[in-house]
Amino acid sequence: MNKTIIIQEQGEAAFNFISKFLDVQNNEVEVLKTTTIFNIKKIHPPKNGIVNLNKINDIKEINLFFNEVNKKLVDDGIFIGCVETSEERRKRIYKKYPIILAQLYYFLDFMFKRVFSKLFFTKWFYFFVTAGRNQVLSKAEALGRVAYAGFEILDDDEINNIHYFVAKKKGNFTSKPLPRFSLLFKMQRIGKNNKLITVYKIRTMHPYAEYLQDYLYKKNKLQKGGKFKNDYRITSWGRIFRKLWIDELPMLYNFLKLEIKLVGVRPISEHYLSLYNDELKALRKTVKPGLIPPFYADLPETIDEIIASEINYINAYHKSAFKTDVNYFFKAIINILFKKVRSN
Numbered sequence: 001m002n003k004t005i006i007i008q009e010q011g012e013a014a015f016n017f018i019s020k021f022l023d024v025q026n027n028e029v030e031v032l033k034t035t036t037i038f039n040i041k042k043i044h045p046p047k048n049g050i051v052n053l054n055k056i057n058d059i060k061e062i063n064l065f066f067n068e069v070n071k072k073l074v075d076d077g078i079f080i081g082c083v084e085t086s087e088e089r090r091k092r093i094y095k096k097y098p099i100i101l102a103q104l105y106y107f108l109d110f111m112f113k114r115v116f117s118k119l120f121f122t123k124w125f126y127f128f129v130t131a132g133r134n135q136v137l138s139k140a141e142a143l144g145r146v147a148y149a150g151f152e153i154l155d156d157d158e159i160n161n162i163h164y165f166v167a168k169k170k171g172n173f174t175s176k177p178l179p180r181f182s183l184l185f186k187m188q189r190i191g192k193n194n195k196l197i198t199v200y201k202i203r204t205m206h207p208y209a210e211y212l213q214d215y216l217y218k219k220n221k222l223q224k225g226g227k228f229k230n231d232y233r234i235t236s237w238g239r240i241f242r243k244l245w246i247d248e249l250p251m252l253y254n255f256l257k258l259e260i261k262l263v264g265v266r267p268i269s270e271h272y273l274s275l276y277n278d279e280l281k282a283l284r285k286t287v288k289p290g291l292i293p294p295f296y297a298d299l300p301e302t303i304d305e306i307i308a309s310e311i312n313y314i315n316a317y318h319k320s321a322f323k324t325d326v327n328y329f330f331k332a333i334i335n336i337l338f339k340k341v342r343s344n
Contacts, residue, residue: 006051014162014164017164021154022078031053032052033052035059037068041072046073048077049079050069050073052082057084059132066151067150071172075171078167078169081167083137083162085139087138089109093109113136139163141206144233146167150170153166154167190289201250204247210269254267261289261291265293266289266293275303280307284310292332296331297309297328297331
């Protein structure tokens with residue numbers, strides 16, 4: 001019965017994708033199409049799998065909904081859902097209307113359903129008019145919200161202009177600070193002596209993007225320069241900000257607080273630090289991070305080259321701190337000005 005429902009509602013391709021992870025004919029798998037938490041709360045006892053055929057765009061309290069799904073799954077249980085991402089929404093609109101009308105419609109739709117829904121003084125009006133239906137969600141935000149709710153993302157795929165995701169319960173949901181949607185945001189980074197410091201930057205990624213680091217690394221690995229390949233977490237304007245270093249201007253506050261220095265290893269997350277070997281982890285504890293990392297002087301391409309670059313910098317810094325920072329500073333400036341080296 002569940003097989004027939006899924007094929008009728010979503011199509012055979014979607015059924016085949018779902019079937020790779022769950023036997024929907026099994027009594028331990030719950031298949032439903034809902035936008036309300038009430039229907040999730042009715043599930044009893046906890047299931048091995050839950051499939052929701054309704055797009056999460058129509059769920060008003062998405063985080064609360066995902067939290068309830070988490071409670072209704074056994075340990076390592078599988079949750080499969082779907083979303084129309086902002087990119088897929090754009091494709092649908094441009095396919096449906098003539099180009100001029102599509103551009104106008106898309107702009108107004110984005111402003112009302114993406115911008116107004118996030119601003120404090122217009123949010124109430126947006127939810128009053130829409131009741132939370134047909135929200136605009138980026139791929140990064142949609143998947144990030146799933147990860148935020150205590151799930152490990154296993155896979156995702158676009159089928160018939162709808163994005164499906166597969167997630168495994170990795171533990172009960174634990175309360176975490178809600179990501180902010182403001183332009184200026186703060187991140188926890190590793191400082192000297194492994195002390196966590198709060199680094200301030202201008203947002204270049206979609207909200208909830210920070211919860212996707214593990215999944216993105218497993219799926220896409222790293223590109224040259226140590227960045228993630230095909231990083232859909234970065235916004236279109238964010239790429240411009242990164243090219244011009246506009247996003248890093250608020251870090252001057254950390255510099256004034258003496259938490260970071262002008263030249264030094266990049267302040268990184270705990271996840272990124274876990275990719276380094278034990279030698280570099282130990283060395284990083286002995287120095288402050290910096291605004292201008294040795295990356296811009298040495299131009300490493302692989303993670304191994306980045307590790308070697310940072311080890312060489314720290315060792316040289318301990319022998320002659322001032323001389324090393326001056327040398328690295330001018331090498332970096334030359335590469336930036338004449339080789340057009342930029343962040344990405």
